[in-house]
Amino acid sequence: MSHKKVAILISGGGSNMVTLVDSMTGDHPARPCLVLSNRTDAGGLKKAAERGIATAVVDHRPFGKDREAFETELVKPILETGADIVCLAGFMRVLTVGFVSQFEGRMLNIHPSLLPKYKGLHTHARALEAGDTRHGCTVHEVTPLLDDGPVLGQAEVPVLAGDTPELLAARVLEQEHRLYPAVLQRFAAGDRTPIHMS
Numbered sequence: 001m002s003h004k005k006v007a008i009l010i011s012g013g014g015s016n017m018v019t020l021v022d023s024m025t026g027d028h029p030a031r032p033c034l035v036l037s038n039r040t041d042a043g044g045l046k047k048a049a050e051r052g053i054a055t056a057v058v059d060h061r062p063f064g065k066d067r068e069a070f071e072t073e074l075v076k077p078i079l080e081t082g083a084d085i086v087c088l089a090g091f092m093r094v095l096t097v098g099f100v101s102q103f104e105g106r107m108l109n110i111h112p113s114l115l116p117k118y119k120g121l122h123t124h125a126r127a128l129e130a131g132d133t134r135h136g137c138t139v140h141e142v143t144p145l146l147d148d149g150p151v152l153g154q155a156e157v158p159v160l161a162g163d164t165p166e167l168l169a170a171r172v173l174e175q176e177h178r179l180y181p182a183v184l185q186r187f188a189a190g191d192r193t194p195i196h197m198s
């Protein structure tokens with residue numbers, strides 16, 4: 001069987017990337033082909049290299065506000081590796097329509113909230129401030145609007161008395177590590193039916 005190739009984009013520690021990479025074995029329909037970061041100091045790069053995955057870095061800083069020039073470079077290693085699917089996993093740059101449209105229907109993102117609630121940053125603090133009793137994470141198809149696009153899966157956690165943004169983030173991250181591999185496996189097999197976990 002020929003496997004789908006998956007490029008994973010990260011900016012930080014890459015714990016979601018690791019769970020995705022480690023899930024793609026056996027009869028999984030996909031295999032990782034690249035871990036790509038916009039930061040040279042992203043901790044996930046070492047973890048990917050230790051797992052024998054090709055890595056690349058395209059630093060966004062020299063491009064300043066010119067997102068398109070940055071993306072012209074960012075897309076090159078993805079195209080070179082022939083990725084079929086692109087997974088954003090803690091990739092903290094906003095992408096332009098031009099970039100997103102190249103991967104329409106085959107780019108996924110994980111976001112630490114129950115979308116459509118709390119698009120953007122500081123999702124855990126915002127859920128706490130709102131007094132929510134449930135919080136969680138979402139995997140969705142990437143469309144040009146930020147943190148939008150068809151939902152492929154959500155996992156919920158309770159908000160507990162005494163929670164801080166950090167405690168809540170850690171509880172959500174555990175669920176991210178269950179949800180993203182489960183969604184990717186189904187998506188790579190051609191199944192977009194949303195998954196619900198709690």
Ligand code: GAR
Nearest residue numbers: 012013014015016017090110111112
């Ligand atoms: C994750 O919580 C992910 O949901 C979030 O960044 C973290 C990355 O952690 N993504 C976003 O906030 C995207 N806007 P990781 O590097 O350990 O996977």
